[in-house]
Amino acid sequence: MLSQQRFFLLAPALQCLLILLLLPAWQWWSLTLFLLLNLLAFLQAMDKLPVLSLRAVNLIAAAIALGFVLSLRQLGAMNFLMHILLLSALLRLLALSRQSEARQLVWVQYFVLGCCFLFHQSMTMAALIFTATAMNLLLQYLLFAERWPSTQQLKADSRFLLLLIPLWLGLFLLFPRLAPLWQLPNSQQAITGLANEIEPGTIEQLVQSNATAFRVRFDEGPPAESERYWRAKVFERFDGRRWSVHPDFHRRARAQSPAEVQSDTLSYQVIAEPSFQRSVFSLGMPLQWSAELEALPAGLLRHQRPISQRISYQLQSSLQPVAVSDNAEVHWNSMTGNHNPRSQEFADALAAQAPSPHAMAEAILQHFRHQEFYYTLRPPPLGRHSVDDFLFGSRAGFCSHYASATALLLRQAGIPARVVGGYLGGDWYPEQQYLLVRQRDAHAWVEYLVDGVWHPLDPTAAIAPERVLDGLDGALPDEDRFLLGQGFFGQLPLLGQLRLQLMHLDYYWSVWVLGFNQQRQDALWSSIKAFWQRWLYPLLAACLLLLVTSTALWLWRRWRRHQPAGLSARLLLAIPALRHKANADSYQQALVQLAAQAPEQAALLMQINQLYERSVFAEDEQAATKLIQLLKQQRKTLARLRLTAQSS
Template sequence: MLIPASGASVLFQRLQWRLWLFQLLLWALLLPAYTSWSLAVFALLLLAKMWQLYRGGRAWSLTRSNLLAVGMLAVLLLSARQLGVMHLMFHFLLLAAILRLLGLDASRRNDVTQLLWVHYFLLACGFILHQDLWLAVVILLGFVLNLSAHHLAFCRVLPDLHWRRLWPNAVLALLASALLFVAFPRLPPLWQLPGAKLTQTGLGDNLAPGNVSELLQSNALAFRVRFDSKAPPVDARYFRAKIYEAFDGETWRAQRPQPQVWPDPGSGAAVLNYSVIAEPHQQFSLFALGLPRRLSSNVAVNREWLVVTEQPVSQRISYQLSSELTPLPATGSLQRYLQLPEGNPQARKLAAQLAAGAPGARELVQRIGRYFQAQQFRYSLSPGQIAAPHIDNFLFSHKRGFCSHYAGSSVFLLRAAGVPARLIGGYLGGDWQDDGAYLQVLQKDAHAWVEYFAEGHWQLFDPTALVEPALWSEQQAGTAVADFNGFRGDWLVQRLELWLLQPLRNMDYYWSMWVLGFDGAQQQGLFTRLQAWQQQLRWQGHYAFWLVLPAGLALWWWRRRPRADATQQLFAPLLRLEVKPAGQSYQQYLQHWMQLAPQHATALRQCLQDYLAWQFGGDPAAFVRARRTLQQLLPALKRLKS
């Protein structure tokens, strides 16, 4: 059984193809981390490897690989600042892996093991960029691919792995990993690591009408919420994310929120518990209802009651909150909420008119609302360009717009009338998914509203909802096809989204909830519950033990006692009727039966022939035929014997 001389080279060829395929997968997985030019270079190198494998070409020499590596490294280091530490590392590692594969030689075993090691590491890095279920499945498949290459690297002959032998091992390995995942101690982050540098998505720090209208047409997922108890109605589901306080006449700007521990004001109102799974948006701000009080440890709250993180959210994050749906206590100086740029004289005049005779801020706000309703303002997602001065033109000539127009104008009017006010960016409403199990909030649910200062608190005011009451109507999944004026959605795409993507999104949600969001606190909770079960079980413990142990032993004994072989099973009914002397073969025994029952001799002979065909010819169908014949004969033979 000597390996033919080509055996080793065939093995090595297969190993290289698997490694190549794996690198292709890595290239696709790490796509978001690379710039277009580096992607092109890596693709070319992979193509070169494919060509080399296809044509059976020689491995690249070390000099050539090193020259290329030096060139690439120089370019990479020049662009290091744009790339950021982590992306630079991704570049280095993939470059090293591809060049190593291009120069792979069967005689250098260490090269293969190093390559496999780097592959495992890069695969894990894929999880920094992707956390959703489908890509996780792809990464797991990548793990299997690399493992198979790994196995091949240590084979001397082509392995014949049977799925039947592999799957118990695979299932065991997965179970053991899952057990480790649930039970292994978890630590808080040891130190800060550089995050991935990606473009920000979602509500930005600058609120210009243009970028909002883009957002309002995006079906991308923003975050998902599950309420522990009854969910608040849609008109109370204002998820705050940003506070835009500075206005330059065209754009509203938010300050970067500083995380800060703030004492719990604890007004004693009803508390709403919920957990949020937010998609990565590369920003610091997160989403919360009303006044957030208790938080999970991975988020913080700042002075203005916004929930924030210490690092830009670069991967899916899950956090728990308790909120009170009450007006927010005002903190610090209010002076900056009165700042206004020059210009918009008509609006200032209108503010003075509305404020004249109004007893307080509340009355003024109601008058502004009534003004919008009375003056035939319309809600539109594509109102067209509004020329400067923006507020005056919107209020007096254009009169069509969406949330940021209405909220921005309201804040302008309030500030002009001397009431501290600010523009709040966030999300409103959301769609219920999976029979109301969780709330799905998309980017198109982005919204802007007003907070004005009255009676020592910040009060919520949403002028847009007065113009477009549909915003406050509960949308059920399936009826949520937005049909706003000017919405540029394709009906077919919407349907596809509903029937195909939504079930997948639901699965993805539970994946995020149970796997991505599993943390130390949940682990503790699980252990506590297990202990409680154990306590419950303890008093019945020994009864169960004494019942289960003998049953288990009996089962074990029964399983290991010698099985009656198939022949004995076949003839057992006959043997019960007529004893077979020891030393007699079954052939003789059946012939004996033929003498006992000559009227059934033909059937018995048929049975004998089938038996012999099975026993000596190895024909399983003959066994079935013999058994059937015997069963048909049995009643007659029984009658004969009795």
């Protein structure tokens, strides 16, 4: 039995945290089961229960695993693997008796911690996962340590971890960004955002959520509020009540890009939250997009895989209307069916007075403006002929009601039309320079075909123009605003402000960490390569100059350290014959001996001796100056002095 009591207390706490981190993967019954097993581990840590035998643990594991297998379709493949992985960790803890088994438990928990990033990418959850990783590191330390780490040891370990930060940053920036090696299906994750069909009541439920749908960063500032129509889906099939995506939509040719792109071109980066769909959001007609996206008909885009994690992609769009794809698109968007007969009569009456498609669209908007129609989140229920019931009965509805009625009236007048689903507007934060689009900004509008181009038409602007300019809050009546999902944070200003600041931090985390994909890394490598090519020779020249300067300075200092200082140095430099004598005798004695051996220069040498003695012993600065001048004037004569054969 392991002796580290703190290990047994810390391990169940860590596994409880893992259960919470993997909460999106659990069903209510599996969550209850895991919490019960974790409670047993806590009781064992407090010596309330004995350690289970290996046979008992194997029987429990077999029974629970069989239940997981029977629920495989309900759980989904990825969640099933998460169940098996955490079950192995919990049961290993219940039968822990040797240090080798504890090491296995620690490594399994490392793997579980890595899997947590399959469900969470926000900065807050990442900090929580890193905290759990630190707890697992502490567990691994306790397996080999005799006592709890001291404060001094923790400081030393912290300094060591700080030294690893530059290495981690270099690996993050320069190590190749690998794409996911596999994509596991997950049948249990709820699909958020717009579905593949729209009917009265669907968008009304969606806008009551205050959750983030996506965030956008523009290269040159955001477009005007009236141009923030984020297209995601087109609904071309109508059965009298609901609009849906045509089953052959993805088989059609995609819409052509505009031949001439005007100045209304935007470059922007979208950071989308998990929706478990493939549809992505774009403005107008996309011109360029990231490699992980693919083009669809109707000027739409989609991701290569269902968006199960927060993703980032780059787009360039033209705000011009989308061109028609092919004749099949025209045919599908002209079909009305034998539905809503009163609407057909009304459409014929309007078309008789409208000489063009644009005039017909304006006539429908004028009808909405001048009649008693209401914009509300709580419309009354509609029957099988939903457009008839709305136009001539309730006259109260949300954006999907008005878009559905407008598209059908245009079709009944012989004008191809379709309903477009996406998002409208968003909250712009100028200091952080990004646009936040929430689920509550979900919207539906109409596109109708004229001269080969799909012209956007938003009937909501005729009923509630505040929806386009001021957002949903300004368009709804007071009794409907409470339906908007503000949450607990929205009720308290201080907590709401704190939540806003955390949201801004999470945005920066998404841009600089999660958004650092292969494309941005390639751009970083390209900039490094361009910098290196441009500054290679100047950098080499600068390094060579620095090397030569440093070497020369080092040699000069080395020579100075081996040279005498002051007047003595000047004497030795000016009178080479004096150097051998100065090693043993004083400079004065050496000068006298040299004068005796060279009588022709005796007067000069005796004058030098007198000036030297006055300079050194009497500290006569004037004598020192005269001595220096004399040595300079007579340097050639003094340099020719040679000792005779007679030595002193």
